Amino acid sequence: MTARAARLFLALSAARLFVEPAAAGEVPLSERRSGYEFMSRETRAMQDDDTGNPGTLWVLDGEALWKRKAGASDRACSDCHGDARESMKAVAARYPAFDPALRRPVNLEQRINACRVGRQKAPALAYESRDLLALTAYVTRQSRGLPINITIDARTRPFLEAGREAFFRRQGQLNLACAQCHDDHWSGKLAGSPITQAHPTGYPLYRLEWQGLGSLERRLRGCLTGLRAESYPYGAPELVDLELYLMWRANGMRMETPAVRP
Amino acid sequence: MNWREACAIAFSILVGNAFAGDSIPASLTGAKGDPARGRAIVANRQVGLCLLCHSGPFPEERFQGGLAPDLRSAARLSEGQIRQRIVDSTKLNPQSIMPAYYRSEGLERVAPAYRGKTILSAEQIEDVVAYLTTLK
Numbered sequence: 094m095t096a097r098a099a100r101l102f103l104a105l106s107a108a109r110l111f112v113e114p115a116a117a118g119e120v121p122l123s124e125r126r127s128g129y130e131f132m133s134r135e136t137r138a139m140q141d142d143d144t145g146n147p148g149t150l151w152v153l154d155g156e157a158l159w160k161r162k163a164g165a166s167d168r169a170c171s172d173c174h175g176d177a178r179e180s181m182k183a184v185a186a187r188y189p190a191f192d193p194a195l196r197r198p199v200n201l202e203q204r205i206n207a208c209r210v211g212r213q214k215a216p217a218l219a220y221e222s223r224d225l226l227a228l229t230a231y232v233t234r235q236s237r238g239l240p241i242n243i244t245i246d247a248r249t250r251p252f253l254e255a256g257r258e259a260f261f262r263r264q265g266q267l268n269l270a271c272a273q274c275h276d277d278h279w280s281g282k283l284a285g286s287p288i289t290q291a292h293p294t295g296y297p298l299y300r301l302e303w304q305g306l307g308s309l310e311r312r313l314r315g316c317l318t319g320l321r322a323e324s325y326p327y328g329a330p331e332l333v334d335l336e337l338y339l340m341w342r343a344n345g346m347r348m349e350t351p352a353v354r355p
Numbered sequence: 356m357n358w359r360e361a362c363a364i365a366f367s368i369l370v371g372n373a374f375a376g377d378s379i380p381a382s383l384t385g386a387k388g389d390p391a392r393g394r395a396i397v398a399n400r401q402v403g404l405c406l407l408c409h410s411g412p413f414p415e416e417r418f419q420g421g422l423a424p425d426l427r428s429a430a431r432l433s434e435g436q437i438r439q440r441i442v443d444s445t446k447l448n449p450q451s452i453m454p455a456y457y458r459s460e461g462l463e464r465v466a467p468a469y470r471g472k473t474i475l476s477a478e479q480i481e482d483v484v485a486y487l488t489t490l491k
Contacts (some may be wrong), residue, residue, distance in 0.1 A: 140446075266444075266460055266469040267454040278422055278452070284400065284407045285418025322462045 106247045116293075119342060120276055120290050127294045127346060128354055131287035138299070140353035145264065146219055147291040148299040148351025151223075151306045155231025158224055164215025170228075173212065177235055184232035186242045186348055191249050191339045196338050198252050201229050201329060220327035226306045230297060233350040241294065241348060256338025259331060265322030286355065292343035293336070295352020304355065369418065376446035378435035382484075383442075383457070383477035393486025394478055397426065403475070403483065408453070423453065429487040438484050441475075456480060 118323070127136060132338075143149050159170045159177055173182045189198035191261050192207070205228050208218040209316035245253050260271045273281070275291035282288065296309040317324045325332045367454065382388075398401040398413050406410070410419040411426035429437050444457035456474040475483065 212409060262463065262465040264462075266459075266462060266465050266472070268458075269452060269454070273452050282421040284420055288422075318466070321466050321469045323466050 100181075112300070119272075120279065122345075124345055125292060125343070125346060126279075126290055127292055127349065128287075128289045128296070129349060129352065131155075131355065132353075135286060136353055136355055140295075140349070144198045146299065146351060146353055148297075148306055148353065150296070151227045151230040151299075152234045153222065154227035156232075157230055157338070158228050164209065164213035166212060166214045168213055177232060178352055181235040183236050183239050183242070185229075185350070186236040186239050187244065189243075189333050189340065191246075193354070196248075196333055197330065198249055198333055200310070200336055201232060202310075202332050203333070205229060205232070210245065221308060221311060226297050226308065227323055229308070230306060230351050233297065233348065240345045241340055241343045243344055245341065248335065250336055252334045252337055252343055256334035256336070256341075259335050265317065265320030267320045267322075269320050271316070291298040293339045294343055294346050294348055295349035295354070297350065298352040300354050301328075306351065308334050375440075377439060378433060379438040379442055381436070382481055384480065384481050386451035388478070388481030388483070388485035390482070390486040391486070392479075393482035396475070396483050397486060402479075404454075405483075425488060430491045434488050437487050438480070441480050441483060452457050469477050480484060 109341050129140065132140075139145050139147075159174075162169045162172070171177070179276070181215075185201055188201040189202065190204070191197070192199040193208075194203070202220065202225055205225065209215045210217050263273075264271045271291065274281075274288050279288050279290045293309045293312075296312070297306050299306050300312075308327075313335060314324050314327075314331055397411065398416055399407045400406060404420045406413065406416055408420035408422040409424065409426050410421065413419065415438070428452065432440070442450045442457040444453040445455060454474055457477065457480055459471050461472050
């Protein structure tokens with residue numbers, strides 16, 4: 094190749110780089126949609142009617158647990174926090190939240206367990222156990238209809254950035270990043286099912302596929318398995334960082350817990 | 356490389372058809388694949404995974420994907436171009452969401468069960484290539 098040809102070649106290669114589509118971006122505010130909007134009329138109706146919404150059973154269980162004494166302290170949640178309908182209003186909408194003791198964000202399940210172990214002197218509840226899901230659903234239910242409200246400050250920013258980085262990182266044998274589906278192809282269908290925008294407005298939620306209530310972490314682990322990527326254990330910092338990022342990008346959207354999803 | 360070749364390459368880059376990486380003319384196994392086995396691989400959602408994103412002539416398969424072109428559009432491609440797109444489509448388009456089916460290196464956080472393994476074997480890829488070339 095002559096020097097002139099080589100220069101032309103390089104210039105054209107560089108030009109092509111600039112005309113490549115821009116890197117994946119987040120969903121613009123005006124286009125943000127809850128998974129609810131992608132559902133069939135029947136599934137929406139199931140969510141909307143408390144008597145038909147299976148998640149209500151967990152919420153009711155959670156209400157009973159809230160008032161039940163537990164642990165060596167022989168205290169119930171309600172002994173300190175009173176009526177959850179007042180004290181827990183809008184609380185779940187700002188989780189994951191910074192825990193000064195751990196110096197990192199914790200999700201609501203972790204916050205509940207910290208209270209159980211630290212205050213009630215009771216053993217921690219297992220992730221995805223009926224009781225932990227029930228308490229989490231009951232507390233989160235007190236934010237239903239209220240906007241997600243994650244505030245980021247100097248303490249939480251590094252964790253938000255770690256979560257964002259994970260969202261845009263290709264991983265697994267299928268070599269896909271969350272963003273490639275949920276930002277770039279959210280209006281498409283994967284095997285006939287809407288992909289949606291990954292706004293976690295309704296967790297813990299009742300998933301028809303699960304035939305039960307499950308947490309956002311359960312959903313994230315399912316997605317990672319689908320990518321044939323290494324999963325993380327429940328409560329892993331990497332999962333909580335991702336939860337923080339997902340809740341933050343849904344800021345302002347209304348909470349739906351207990352939501353129903355296909 | 357002479358002037359003419361350089362211009363041809365530059366042109367092909369500009370219009371989006373990369374010169375190298377667009378086609379793998381030779382069979383990965385040295386043999387022809389079996390189209391019937393290829394069809395079964397394409398239709399299997401745990402093996403080929405194709406119908407998660409693509410649709411195709413599979414009247415018996417419900418819930419096909421809508422993220423990628425219908426597989427019948429492979430008719431416009433040569434056998435070598437089809438092979439390249441299965442082996443590693445990111446060679447053609449770095450932003451592609453199509454997994455590289457014959458690549459096990461340079462991947463992050465692969466689950467232990469799949470580590471060091473390709474999505475399909477060379478034989479399976481040749482079967483799929485053989486099947487897709489029948490879609491005209």
